[in-house]
Amino acid sequence: MAFLAFSKVNGQQEIEKIAEKLAQEQLEAYNARDIEAFVLPYAEDVKVFNFPDQLLYQGKEEMYGLYGRMFSRTPDLHCKLVNRMVMGNTVIDQEEVTIQKGQAPMRAIAIYKISNGKIAEVYFIRDDQ
Numbered sequence: 001m002a003f004l005a006f007s008k009v010n011g012q013q014e015i016e017k018i019a020e021k022l023a024q025e026q027l028e029a030y031n032a033r034d035i036e037a038f039v040l041p042y043a044e045d046v047k048v049f050n051f052p053d054q055l056l057y058q059g060k061e062e063m064y065g066l067y068g069r070m071f072s073r074t075p076d077l078h079c080k081l082v083n084r085m086v087m088g089n090t091v092i093d094q095e096e097v098t099i100q101k102g103q104a105p106m107r108a109i110a111i112y113k114i115s116n117g118k119i120a121e122v123y124f125i126r127d128d129q
Helices: 001-030 035-039 060-073
Strands: 042-050 054-058 078-087 092-100 107-113 118-126
Touching: 001 035, 001 078, 001 092, 001 107, 035 042, 035 060, 035 092, 042 060
Parallel strands: 042 118
Antiparallel strands: 042 054, 078 092, 092 107, 107 118
């Protein structure tokens, strides 16, 4: 019985490690404004929502276009990770996003749901919602 419990905990820790790694990879690429590295952790059919269920867009190709344009137009863009929680296949990041130096950062929460080793769903909660 103890082995089964250890095995379950160990498996859970591995899932959480992968989930956190994917969230961190996309955050670092976001801050580097590297569109190729940014989309890499995402599933081909990723779905992005305004929390709780308003679909903003779907698909890595759409993400590539949207973020590619944003990265090229916003040289001051930077996301500061304030807090991160990981449970199972879900990562919740509290963030402060600077769009332009001298302006107050936007506060947001991003929820990443991992499936099959990729970020499959993202939910955003913004301070202005």
